[in-house]
Amino acid sequence: MPAVSQRTASRRRTINEINMVPFIDVMLVLLIIFMVTAPLITTGMIDLPSVGKSAQRPEHVIELVVESDESLRLRVDGKDSGDAVSMNSLRARVLQAQAGDAKTPVVISADKGVRYDVVVKAMDVLQRAGIERVGLSVKNGGG
Numbered sequence: 702m703p704a705v706s707q708r709t710a711s712r713r714r715t716i717n718e719i720n721m722v723p724f725i726d727v728m729l730v731l732l733i734i735f736m737v738t739a740p741l742i743t744t745g746m747i748d749l750p751s752v753g754k755s756a757q758r759p760e761h762v763i764e765l766v767v768e769s770d771e772s773l774r775l776r777v778d779g780k781d782s783g784d785a786v787s788m789n790s791l792r793a794r795v796l797q798a799q800a801g802d803a804k805t806p807v808v809i810s811a812d813k814g815v816r817y818d819v820v821v822k823a824m825d826v827l828q829r830a831g832i833e834r835v836g837l838s839v840k841n842g843g844g
Contacts, residue, residue, distance in 0.1 A: 761778060762807075763775065763776070763777055763798045763799065763808070764776040764779075764807075764808045764809075764838075765786075765795070765807060765808070765809045766810050766811075767811040767812065767815050767819055767820060768812060769815060771819050773786040773823065774786060775795070775798060788822060788826060791826050792826055792829070792830040795827060795830060795832065803833055806834040806835075806836060807827055807832055807834065807835050808835075809823055809827075809835065809837050810838040811837075811838075820837070
């Protein structure tokens with residue numbers, strides 16, 4: 702009777718070992734499937750807007766100029782207002798320049814050396830003011 706118990710004990714020892722061969726087979730099959738299907742996946746194309754497709758420039762445009770020293774100025778229809786605008790008074794000045802027409806576009810022109818944070822803050826102030834059309838324009842520094 703003791704000989705039978707030794708056989709079952711040796712079987713249990715072999716059963717307790719993890720058999721890695723099926724796991725490796727499955728992983729190799731998955732690797733082959735991914736290697737075959739990866740080149741077949743098409744990359745997404747992004748359709749970006751291009752410059753120059755606008756039919757005509759609107760007659761009334763407000764331009765917020767962010768200088769390289771991070772000061773703000775307003776230009777209405779290409780005419781400079783002259784004095785600097787603070788971030789706190791930006792909302793009131795732009796709404797005054799719009800003269801009640803909420804569809805008047807506001808374009809933010811920033812020097813390429815300006816910190817991104819200043820432009821985002823200006824956009825945030827304009828969006829919180831309820832201005833519907835806010836655009837970005839980038840000018841080359843020094844030119």
